[in-house]
Amino acid sequence: MPKIGTQERYMIIFAVLLVFVMVLASAGLEIAKQNENETDAEPLVAGSDDAPAEGSEAAVTAAESSEDTLNTSSITENEQSTEPLAEQVSDNSGKVTIGISSCLEYLSHEDLSDRSDVILIGTVKEILPCKWNTVDGERPTDDIYDLGWNVLIYTDVVVSVDQYLKNPLSEKEVIVRTQGGDDGYVIMDVEDEPSFASGEKVLLYLTNDTYPPTKDFGPEHFVVTGVSQGKFTLTDDGRATQIGESLTLDELLETI
Known part of the structure; x- marks a missing residue:
């Protein structure tokens, strides 16, 4: 199966x-x-x-x-x-x-590293306006009860790359896509999706988007491996943090 x-x-x-x-x-x-x-x-x-x-x-x-x-x-x-x-x-x-909520599959640091296509350290440059996964990026219907199960809002985040840790690319910026957003009327809140803030320093485990409802819309992009588990915020005192976990950046780097 x-x-x-x-x-x-x-x-x-x-x-x-x-x-x-x-x-x-x-x-x-x-x-x-x-x-x-x-x-x-x-x-x-x-x-x-x-x-x-x-x-x-x-x-x-x-x-x-x-x-x-x-x-x-x-x-x-x-x-x-x-x-x-x-x-x-x-x-x-x-x-x-x-x-939208679901049970989250636990991934160890080693799992995150093994399953990721790219790992990088970077800084959040810009959070783009959210879009629907439609040709024009707009809500496909005025009646939310007519929305299909595969119709959703996504938000793209532009990240300036400081350092590639796995499979380095020539690009100095990458786009990271998250599910959810607010189009002014419909708020789609997807539990466990990572959140970003402009200027935030991050270590990201990234995977090529292979999900049919989102992979072919907009520019080339990645998704975070293991959703929120694959995003760490880096602090000025040398730590990598996320909800429920905090360790030194050196400790995290040893698992990659």
């Missing part, structure tokens, strides 16, 4: 999450409709056999809470049927966040 890579697992979970969001939205709208019908009914006299029990009051409260939750996403029943999503964003100043 062929192995499923980390990025493929992300996309599968992304598809499941989209279906889950759609089911929740549909259930919330149904509750809201039922609540409206109950409001139109004649009031019941307290103490009668037909009067609602205390538990019913809690159910009504839960329905109202669910309706409020739908409203915070800037998508109401009427808006869905009459306005494109892009206009809803402008009118309501809201954003939709799509979170």
Whole structure:
């Protein structure tokens, strides 16, 4: 059976999450409709056999809470049927966040070195505006529920190379691609993807991008090996750090 890579697992979970969001939205709208019908009914006299029990009051409260939750996403029943999503964003100043998470395969320092096509030390020069993996780089649809599992946002980071540690290239700059970003309305937050800051000094384990949804878009680029595990921030006191780990740069270099 062929192995499923980390990025493929992300996309599968992304598809499941989209279906889950759609089911929740549909259930919330149904509750809201039922609540409206109950409001139109004649009031019941307290103490009668037909009067609602205390538990019913809690159910009504839960329905109202669910309706409020739908409203915070800037998508109401009427808006869905009459306005494109892009206009809803402008009118309501809201954003939709799509979170993607998965179990991360642990890679040792030696694993990172063995699996990387290029290893380098460099400085983050620029973080480019995020794009969708479409021909024009724009969101392919105004309805997020029509997004396919393989449609995603990516962000390219320009890194000035100070030193190659494995498979040196002639380029003085490389582009590192990460999944996720914020296009002004949709925020795609991919757990375990590395984050970068302009001017940051880094040691990077890099792999050629072979993932079909992103590999053929934009300029030639790499991805970080083992996602966040393959990116270390270098400090002025000679250490290499990442979340949950800190060691000297010399110790890390010994594993390459």
